[in-house]
Amino acid sequence: MAEVKTREKRILWIISIPMALLALSAVYPVFFAINAALKTRKGYVLDRFGLTTDPTFANFAQAWNQSRLSEYFTNSVVVTVGAVLVLLVVASMAGFALAILRFRGRKIIFVAILVSLMIPVQVVLVPFYRTMIGLHLVDSRPGLIIAYTAFFLPFSVYLMTAFYARLPRELFEAAQIDGANLLKVWWHIMLPMGKPALLTLGILNTLYCWNDVLISLLVLQDQRTLMVGIAALRGEYTTNVPLLAAGICLAAAPIVILYVIFQRQIVNGIAVGAVKG
Amino acid sequence: MTQTLTATDAKRRKAAAAHADPGSRSVERFAYLFVLPALALVVVFRIIPLIWGFGYSFTNYDGMSTPRFVGLDNYVGIAHDPVFLDSLVNMLILLATLPIWIGLPLVLAILIHQGVPGGKLFRAVYFFPAVLSSVIVGAIFNVLLRYDGSFNLFLKAMGFSAVDWLGNSSTALFSLIAVQLWSTFGMSLLIFIAGLSTVSAEMLEAAKLDGAKLLQTWWHIVIPSIRPIIEFAAVVTTIGMLTSMFGLIYVLTAGGPGTSTILPEFLIWLEQGKMNRPGYASAISMVLFLLMAGLAAIQIRIMSRNADI
Structure with missing residues (x-):
């Protein structure tokens, strides 16, 4: 043996x-x-x-200053932070209602949000773009924040609903008897209790928003996010590889740092999404 | 004392009951208010556009004049469009590589699970490319796969001859597929490792005592016991093949040379950029949606079958 x-x-x-x-x-x-x-x-x-x-x-200085990467970097930070915050708030609210409160149409609404997982942006590219024009959301950072929220939301809602559904109901009921209204229950109990799930979602959505190129290409025109900027740099500087490489390093650095710090949450988040999903 | 407790309990239960009661108006109103933002975003930006695009696909809308119903003309049109047909062929070639996308991470996951030295480190390193944007990956590989790039240098050192991987229409698609596989197999690896942690150690020990060889235990015990996970990963990977290749195509090959790396999702982008025939682009979108819906149906069937066991 x-x-x-x-x-x-x-x-x-x-x-x-x-x-x-x-x-x-x-x-x-x-x-x-x-x-x-x-x-x-x-x-x-x-x-x-x-x-x-x-x-x-x-090369770093040149990419940052002359190739406008500093401007693109700011755009990416603003849009990513904005979208992640909106995503977390909206997903936590919806998760609270869907997992804990009882109301007519609860199941249908949950299913509708899940089904939209099957509608990737490519499938609705033309009408989605026209909707954005109609709502005056094209070429604006708030517009891109809303677009990201719409496309990355279903998984977040699913995860928050699943997370809240596993919490003991007594928590919620005790708060009710103390006379707290539902808004306070959400703010003082649901948000703090949801921290582990919110952290995972925050990191995953940061990756998705920061790394996206398709939605950003579609929504922004005069402005650019960092990834669109890198793609353009690739086209402009095919022969100046060191400059392109410097841009790549600057664009990847935040994600690499995030991965090193939150590796456990990222790895677990992917695994949980897979095995439970 | 006992009585007070009971009274509190009753009060508590009553309060709870009030919440379980669907007739509780204020709770209902509050709940609707709280799901409204999520529901509105999904309906306005995804569900309505889907229905709208479905409608477009039956019209000759050119972006300006009033759309006219043309029946299946757009669908007949794409069926005769050589670029669309090329994109379908490319997609089929990509889909045919699925066994590698599953087999490679599965074998690696089993090895890591079996305790290969440095397994934890391997897991973290293999997954690392998956957190990078496809733009980053594409831009780097665009340099590495050039005729004078690192990869050819490596091949020459090994005694092979250099190939223009991205500039040659017979190798560009395989290069694209290989780069995407390289950068995303860590995702399936994580899924398999998570699945393997549920395989009972006793079963494996028992098999070993029976004298089963390592490969036999893999094939007869380990793989069957995580079959649902493998099926799940296969569906997720297929969905990724249909909808997550845009960024890499955009940066690595831009669909070329010719049509050799155009996939349907990239063609939709090219068509929508022309802006003058949204009906036509929508028809291609609907084909992609049908494929997605088919996959979703398979996924739901797998999940419900597993729930029955």
Whole structure:
């Protein structure tokens, strides 16, 4: 028996070598981008792959200032923060009502919100765009915030409803007897109790909003979010790879930091969404 | 003392009952007010546009003059449109690679679950590309896959010849698929690891005592016991293939060369950009929606069947 165990261990050790190579491939592109961003244009042409010897930050400065990435960065921050806040408030309100309160049409409304998961933006691209024009929401940051909320909301509502439905009802009933009105119950009990789910949703929705390109391309015209800006930079500077790489690093940095800090929540959020969904 | 308690209890129960009562007007009004923002957003920006687009797809609307009903003309039109047909073929090729999208993360998940050295680290690293925007991934790979890029350098070092991966219509689609697979397989990996944690350890031990080989226990015990999870991942991955490739196509290949990397979702974008035939673009949208609805039906069937077990 022990012999089988050691043999199995040895096999696993051997297998871990190709797995480590695959892991290297998963981080290589980001390493390549950082390394290229630290080279001068000439330095990159002379040696594209070697480790940079005298790093320069000029590309970052140029991307940030001359290529208007600072402006796009601000747009992305405003829109992402705005959309995530609206998403959390709206999803928590809906989750509270759907999970705890009793009212006619509750099931139908829940199903309607879930069914809209099956309507991705591509399917409604034309009429959605016309709706945005009709409501004067095109080319405005509030418009993009509303669009993100509309498209990322169903999963959030589903998760908040499922989370609140698992809370003990006594919590809610006790608050009722103390004479608190429902708005206060939501504010003082539901929001604080929902913190774990709200945190997961906040992080996941931050990823979705920050990384989006399609909805942003559609809604904004004169203004750009960071990802649309990077896509444009890719088209404009095909030969100036260090500048493009610097832009890529600036655009990815917030997400990489977020992943390092909240890795557990992100990983669990994906898994919970999958297994429970 | 006992009596006071009972009285409080009764009061409590009564209060609770008042809430369970659907006739409680103020609660109902409050509840409607609280679901209204979510419902309004979903209805205004998704459900009504879907119905609207369905209507468009039967008209010759050009964005300006009054739309006229033309029956199935748009659908007949797209059925004869070589670009649309190319996009369908590309989509079928993409869908045919599904076994790799499931098999690769499944094998890796089982290995990590079995305790490969460094498993936790592998999990975190494999998932890392999935948090990056497809724009970031696409922009980097656009450089790496160039004729003079890292990948060809690597191939040459291994003794192979260089290939213009993105500029060649016979390799561009496979490059696109490979990059998307590389950047998203961590998602399915997480799903499988979560599923595997529910497989009972005793069952595995018992099988081992019976002398079953490692691969036998995988095939006969581990994989069947997470079958619902595998089916779920297959549906989610397929939905992703139909609707999450836009960003990568937009940055990596822009649909080219020619039509070799145009998928239906990208074609809808190209068509809507022309602005003068929303009816035509809507017809393509409806085809995509039908595919999505079919997948949803499968998903619901899987979920309800699993609930029956």
